[in-house]
Amino acid sequence: MVLNSLHKALTRSNGTYASWHKQPVHMVTHWGAFAAVSIIVFTGLLNQINTSLAEANTLYTAQSIEALRLNRLMASAYTEPNQQQILFIFKKGVSSVTQAKVLKRQGIVLVEGTNSLGVMVGTIASSDTPEEAVRRLADMESDYVSAAMVDYIGVKSR
Secondary structure, X not given: OHHHHHHHHHHHHOHHHHHHHHOOOHHHHHHHHHXXXXXXXXXXXXXXXXXXXXXXXXXXXXXXXXXXXXXXXHHOOEEEOXXXXXXXXXXXXXXXXXXXXXXXXXXXXXXXXXXXXXXXXXXXXOOOOXXXXXXXXXXXXXXXXXXXXXXXXOEEOO
């Protein structure tokens, strides 16, 4: 109602506006502009959803590693940090063949396979430090590994 009266008032008072609306292409232009704005808004919403999902996945990954550490702590009396083990999670969809190649490239031997949280435990070379191994996984294998951290709970007390 309000838009219709505004349109009529502009048509009477503004010759350019009235002339534009007499053109046969003005409806196509209006619908084209509407479609373009709709696509931009829809794309923005999808981007926000994807960003939120990625953030949720990162949070889930961190919680998975923490849950594994707590489960292992409660399961045994661990007192000394394990200086030769790291915890890591491969991204969803990474094949077992690719996982094996990554582990071989990084000199990691699998100690415990994937648990229900997707966390794996690996032993590193004695010449390596856990911090260096974790940094290399983050730097060199980020296409395949979503998270890695030092296994501070891993050696049973003597």
